[in-house]
Amino acid sequence: MTLEQIIEELDLTLLTVERDFSRITPVAGYASDMLSRVMACAPRDGALWVTLQAHGNIVAVAAVLGLSAIIITEGETPDEATIAKANEVGITLLATREPTFSVVGNLWRLGLRNDQ
Amino acid sequence: MKSQESTQGITQAEAFAYELKAGDVMTCDVITVEPGDSLAHLLELLQTRQISGAPVVANGTVVGMINMPDLLRALQAGDLKAQVGDTMGPHPFTVAPEDLLVKVLEVFSRTGAGRLPVVDNDRRLVGIITKGDIARGLLKALPSDGDDEEIRRYRARHLFEDIVSDRTSLILRYRVRAGDFDNGGMSSVHVRQALLRLGASLDLARRCAIAIYEAEMNLVIHTINGGILRVEIQPHTIFIEALDDGPGIKDIKLAMQSGYTTTPDEIRALGFGAGFGLNNIKRCVDKMWLQSTPEGTRLEMWMFLQPGAEHRMLETIVDRLSA
Numbered sequence: 001m002t003l004e005q006i007i008e009e010l011d012l013t014l015l016t017v018e019r020d021f022s023r024i025t026p027v028a029g030y031a032s033d034m035l036s037r038v039m040a041c042a043p044r045d046g047a048l049w050v051t052l053q054a055h056g057n058i059v060a061v062a063a064v065l066g067l068s069a070i071i072i073t074e075g076e077t078p079d080e081a082t083i084a085k086a087n088e089v090g091i092t093l094l095a096t097r098e099p100t101f102s103v104v105g106n107l108w109r110l111g112l113r114n115d116q
Numbered sequence: 117m118k119s120q121e122s123t124q125g126i127t128q129a130e131a132f133a134y135e136l137k138a139g140d141v142m143t144c145d146v147i148t149v150e151p152g153d154s155l156a157h158l159l160e161l162l163q164t165r166q167i168s169g170a171p172v173v174a175n176g177t178v179v180g181m182i183n184m185p186d187l188l189r190a191l192q193a194g195d196l197k198a199q200v201g202d203t204m205g206p207h208p209f210t211v212a213p214e215d216l217l218v219k220v221l222e223v224f225s226r227t228g229a230g231r232l233p234v235v236d237n238d239r240r241l242v243g244i245i246t247k248g249d250i251a252r253g254l255l256k257a258l259p260s261d262g263d264d265e266e267i268r269r270y271r272a273r274h275l276f277e278d279i280v281s282d283r284t285s286l287i288l289r290y291r292v293r294a295g296d297f298d299n300g301g302m303s304s305v306h307v308r309q310a311l312l313r314l315g316a317s318l319d320l321a322r323r324c325a326i327a328i329y330e331a332e333m334n335l336v337i338h339t340i341n342g343g344i345l346r347v348e349i350q351p352h353t354i355f356i357e358a359l360d361d362g363p364g365i366k367d368i369k370l371a372m373q374s375g376y377t378t379t380p381d382e383i384r385a386l387g388f389g390a391g392f393g394l395n396n397i398k399r400c401v402d403k404m405w406l407q408s409t410p411e412g413t414r415l416e417m418w419m420f421l422q423p424g425a426e427h428r429m430l431e432t433i434v435d436r437l438s439a
Contacts, residue, residue, distance in 0.1 A: 035333075036392035039326050040399070045318050053387045057333075060301025064308055064325040066318065081298065089305055 001025065001110055003069060003092070006048075010106050012071060012094040015078065016086045024092075026068045028114040031104050035061050042067065043114050050103050056082040063089045073100045132257045133250075138220050139213030141253030142234045142243035148173040149182065151201030155190055158182065158200055171233040171241055172204050178233045178241050180204035210235045213242055217250055265313075272313035276351045283350070286314075290345040292335040292358075297386060300336035303345050304328035314349065320419065323400040324354060327417050330393040331358035334415075337379055337389055339363075343413075354419040356401075365408040372398070402426070 004021035007014065028043035031050040038061055042049060045066035051058060054076035062070050069092035072078065078086075078093060086093045096103060149158055149170050162168060162184070169183035182204040190196070190203045209227045211220050213234055223232060224247060234243040276284055288310060290303035308325035312318070328345060335343040335358060343360030365371050366378075372394050379389020398404050403418040403426070420426050 033387045034390040034392075035387040036330065036390045036396060039329060040392055040396045045322065051387075055386055056298030057301050057386070057388075060305050060329065063305040064301065064322070064329045066308075066322065085302075 001112065003048075006107070006110065006112075007094060009110055010071075010096060010098075010103060012096050015072075015083050015093040015095055016091070019092065021092075024068055026112060029104070029107055029112050030114075031100050039065070047114075048107070048112065050100050050107070052076050052100060054078040054082070056085060058082075059086045059089060059091050059093075062086075062091045067091070069094055071096060071103055073098060073103055132254050133217040133221065136217045136253055136257060137213060138211050138215045138217065138234050138245050139243070141217065141249045142213070142245040143249060144243045146171065146233075146241060146244045148241065149200050150174060151179060151199060151204070153200045155187060155196050155198050155200065155203060158187060159196075162187070169231055171208065171244065172200055173241055176241070177239040178208060178210060178235050181208035181229075181231075181233065183230065208233055210239070211245065212236070217253070220245060221247075221250065269313045269315065272310075273315040276314075286349045288347040288349070290332075290347075292332050292342045292345055294336060294339050294342040296336055296342075297383075297388070300333055301329050303332050307347050311349070311354075320421070324356070324419060327397045327400040328356060330396045331356070331415055331417070333388060334358070334393055335360055337383060338365075339413075352420070352422045352425040354421065356417040356419075358415040358417075359412065361412040362410055364410045364413055365406075368406055368408060 002022050003024040003026060006012070006026065007021060026046060026048040028047040029050065030038060030042040030047055032038050032041070033051050033053050035053070035057065038049060038051070042065050046068050047065070048069055048071065049062060049067050050071045050073060052072065052074045054072050055078070058070055058078075059082060072093060072095045075095075075097040077095060083093060147161065147165050147167060147170050149161065149172055151172055151174055158170070161170065169181065171178050172180040172182055180201075182200055186203050186205065190198055209223055209229055210233045211223055213236065220232065223229070231244055231246045233241055234245055236242050288307060290306070292300065292303060304325045307328050308321045311321040311324055316324075328347065332345060335345070339360040340362050341360070343358060346357050346359070348355040370376050371378075373391075374395045375391040377384070377389045377391035379391075383389055394406070397415075397417060401417040402420045405416040407414045
């Protein structure tokens with residue numbers, strides 16, 4: 001399933017620059033708000049990360065891990081500097097008012113698994 | 117660097133000139149005139165459509181080309197009533213849609229023409245091509261952003277192969293500011309990028325970047341004045357050190373325990389300081405060494421890229437002490 005389909009199905013708001021999301025296929029998912037936990041446990045390069053943290057450091061975490069995108073939940077919004085930094089290092093930021101629980105549930109329903 | 121980049125660009129553009137054809141870049145929607153049209157009509161056409169010449173077509177075939185200089189000559193002679201057929205050059209140079217751009221460029225330079233009609237085997241007009249069309253076509257074909265990274269990687273990968281010395285190393289230094297949670301972690305992003313460009317595997321780049329991220333965030337969270345990150349990349353070893361000037365770790369044994377943290381609550385609310393930092397580092401690197409006093413902390417991390425690289429640690433240590 002492509003990131004384009006995920007954005008469409010979950011009605012996510014794109015905060016960073018438009019890319020060809022039909023060519024990006026998240027290979028796994030992870031949800032946590034503890035950054036060190038994400039560092040230790042996010043499955044692998046190309047994974048999708050769901051969190052309610054919206055400060056600038058999440059961009060570094062995602063870039064270090066080579067994640068495909070971050071979904072920021074519960075209506076949290078990153079500031080301009082964070083969005084600019086995400087664009088600079090090529091990390092896609094997506095936002096939703098839904099809580100992490102629903103987002104993960106929907107991703108699971110769409111078929112995103114970590115065992116592929 | 118700049119000149120290398122432009123050389124690379126030219127080489128690639130040249131390669132595409134041997135792949136792309138006139139038909140790939142030509143303009144298909146051509147404005148034409150007929151031999152019986154008046155020069156006044158032509159003049160109006162050139163002005164309203166903002167072009168400087170047009171092919172002359174009779175019964176679908178190209179019979180000539182009329183350009184601004186032809187028109188100016190006729191105007192100078194005061195002959196605005198003349199027809200296009202009397203004024204045009206009779207035998208226009210043409211190219212075929214299947215002609216390679218390199219051939220089209222050759223026709224441009226041989227004839228000095230500004231535009232060339234593109235005709236099929238029956239001399240029927242199928243398009244028109246200018247040097248601008250070629251430039252646009254080549255620019256379109258040249259790789260964009262994504263492949264730039266490929267070129268950078270290709271160049272960086274040769275760094276260690278092209279330089280002969282007893283010991284070659286690349287040193288990256290980063291200044292980390294205390295309390296800068298927004299920018300903290302960016303050094304590790306940059307190191308990861310550098311390692312990938314140097315040809316490191318995704319796994320190696322990831323392990324290094326995670327270790328550096330945790331070391332970097334420790335400097336951001338737990339130091340008075342921030343600190344220095346120094347990454348020394350060698351063909352067989354990556355040596356990373358994080359240095360600061362205090363206040364030091366009170367109990368290293370406790371700090372190494374998973375889940376133990378001294379991070380204040382308001383910083384923990386941001387997701388930092390869960391107490392896994394040093395453990396993450398230990399898990400990612402091949403060797404780790406930590407020394408801490410109230411005057412400062414030194415964290416050393418080693419990645420060994422080749423079997424036996426561990427024994428060459430000594431070289432790095434001796435070099436560093438004598439520097």
